[in-house]
């Protein structure tokens with residue numbers, strides 16, 4: 001199939017090597033470890049059979065395109081992905097290349113990443129972006145690590161808002177649980193605004209990090225926290241939804257030192273949670289402490305403008321145990337998806353989609369909060385495309401009912417916030433029509449009745 | 450800067466105010482009020498058309514060397530052919546359009562897929578516990594080290610904070626260990642390319658958390674004393690971590706579990722044919738022995754109710770280290786890997802290793818008279834040659850690499866492993882034919898001749914590629930990292946306009 005050798009060629013090659021049979025090539029593996037008992041794998045399938053098998057597995061899922069009306073977000077969003085994006089991603093020249101170590105024959109990848117860095121910097125209002133990390137959660141973990149190293153370990157503490165995505169916070173805890181990085185996630189009432197973090201900032205704090213919008217979809221003016229962090233000499237970081245940044249103030253404008261994000265809303269399919277895209281940006285003066293690859297502009301021997309990996313001395317292949325991070329393989333192809341998405345939508349298109357999300361979510365919030373027993377949990381706080389709805393009984397029961405009507409209801413917040421029993425986080429993107437919102441409202445009304 | 454010749458403009462240079470690439474429907478709901486004080490004023494992104502976008506990225510793609518365009522013997526990277534069917538399967542709507550937080554009863558197919566992949570990988574490495582969560586090899590290593598630490602702490606052995614790493618190891622090994630706060634001690638290699646047993650045993654004390662070892666190692670050599678190595682670490686109370694990035698060498702022929710390894714990570718984006726994507730995404734599942742199963746990152750997939758079909762669900766291992774990323778891992782990559790495993794079966798996987806090793810040894814033997822191979826013995830999936838000769842003193846491995854591009858080949862890995870001077874690490878993989886290998890051998894021999902007779906042609910290579918040798922020093926000095934870093938964007942735009 002994928003192995004081209006003919007029996008004659010194998011013989012010829014064995015002869016050239018000077019051994020008799022294939023088994024001789026494995027003589028260096030101790031006999032007792034060689035040729036294990038039958039390993040329990042199904043018999044090999046042809047392409048035709050495997051396609052059927054996988055189709056079968058795929059059909060055992062209810063998907064949000066063909067079966068379910070999706071009001072679920074909470075860190076992964078169902079957006080429209082224009083056809084162009086996958087046509088570019090499916091070019092073998094892009095997806096079957098390795099990391100662009102040899103710039104002379106990797107200009108396609110390098111040039112595209114430079115454009116990714118440029119557009120991500122523009123979107124976040126920052127000076128530099130790296131070539132990608134694994135996802136939003138690991139990007140937050142890298143931010144904590146970077147802040148720790150900026151202060152050479154002398155400021156061991158990071159203050160993270162409790163309203164950052166719970167799985168991101170969980171990831172950070174796993175990363176640093178028994179290390180000398182202190183991760184402080186203050187236990188704040190859910191109504192607390194970001195200023196409530198200020199009292200936790202001290203001169204042992206290297207990083208203060210806030211989500212924008214936060215896990216409940218809320219948007220706050222973050223200037224005061226940013227200033228408070230800086231006043232204490234700490235860095236200020238933001239975890240953003242990149243699509244929201246098309247409409248709302250870029251964190252760079254209010255003084256962020258690092259902006260990280262889950263890039264999935266930028267043209268990347270839901271795909272059951274991955275692969276997504278870790279976005280990481282910072283200020284130029286901090287670039288030497290940043291994790292991940294970085295592409296810079298240069299010139300070739302013929303005077304042509306070219307792009308090349310730069311500042312590699314931060315990275316594991318050069319600095320080994322003293323590298324800024326262990327990351328090697330990143331999520332380059334997903335960064336390419338985001339690059340093509342941002343290019344295609346551009347200045348106007350990205351704003352247009354963000355506005356569609358904003359208006360539809362607000363219409364839905366208003367419509368649903370009119371249903372008896374339902375109300376907005378944070379009616380006075382601006383939000384982007386996600387909001388919290390108080391429900392008259394357990395979210396689980398409501399979602400079961402919705403599912404019977406082929407609606408994928410919102411996220412049950414009681415899973416992470418015990419005090420938010422009977423609170424549902426709903427996402428409304430451009431994929432949802434007014435009729436869809438009406439349908440959801442009617443089913444909820446039916447449920448109330 | 451503006452004197453640079455531009456072969457392909459940047460999007461910002463193609464941008465014309467008012468141009469659009471895609472339109473969205475008009476809003477079908479009333480407009481809500483916007484919070485004025487939170488709005489941004491300007492979104493400085495390019496404005497281009499769909500045709501612009503397609504042509505731009507298509508042209509860019511043509512500047513890449515890729516597995517689909519030619520031989521890619523990049524050592525340690527296992528640049529095998531990526532079957533096209535994998536791509537189709539990952540894009541099935543039932544996989545691409547499912548939300549990670551959907552109720553489990555609506556994603557039984559996805560859970561079954563993950564369950565089976567966990568099981569097959571466990572079978573392939575001979576270790577019972579598998580987590581698919583790590584996003585790449587380095588992430589798997591970090592996860593493995595956290596498991597190692599959690600295990601020792603659980604045993605009450607908090608003092609075990611030392612990880613041994615051979616000097617031939619990939620850079621991610623020491624970096625991952627250090628990131629977890631462990632102390633990294635480097636162990637030298639012996640003259641046959643194995644880990645130095647005497648040095649190893651000297652470090653086997655009560656502070657030993659474990660050894661991180663790549664097998665076959667980065668020289669492409671099977672560790673000849675693997676049993677003794679594993680025993681030494683175990684006797685000192687340490688754990689053995691296997692970097693399984695090189696599993697292509699003995700797929701279906703030998704298993705880490707049988708050799709006594711406690712933890713390994715696999716690179717699905719190497720061994721299991723999922724594409725590298727120009728640098729990622731990968732997937733770095735971690736497999737563990739029985740005594741470590743409870744520490745795996747969660748959640749993992751298990752059968753929660755027997756039946757036909759059984760019901761699958763997410764479960765948390767009892768003493769889990771926690772999660773290492775959001776959601777469950779790179780599901781799209783898992784789909785591709787499972788597709789591959791199902792097509793290969795046990796026989797197919799064994800054939801992969803056999804042909805990968807046959808190809809590597811064939812190249813080694815055919816090149817050994819031309820290039821010095823410092824650890825020249827039976828190799829596994831790759832080998833490392835020196836890119837230097839005493840009678841061609843100016844030539845470096847890099848020059849050989851650049852010259853190889855003129856023949857349409859991607860160069861081998863340069864300057865790794867660190868224990869070989871001017872290293873050329875060559876991994877042909879099983880998907881290359883003898884004809885391709887012969888052409889590569891001919892090119893390598895011609896280059897060796899040129900090194901003596903016409904070194905200038907190497908020094909100034911590549912010649913036949915769209916781009917010449919790149920000035921890396923200038924990039925690091927000027928640090929132009931985005932197009933905002935130019936001071937002369939407008940003058941450049943006029944260059945493009947005049948094209």
Ligand SMILES: Cc1ncc(COP(=O)(O)O)c(C=O)c1O
Pocket residue numbers: 327328329525526585586587588619621622663667692694695716731733
């Ligand atoms: C031997 C070895 N170990 C570990 C890694 C790290 O894997 P990844 O790049 O997926 O993080 C690689 C590849 O880059 C490798 O070749």
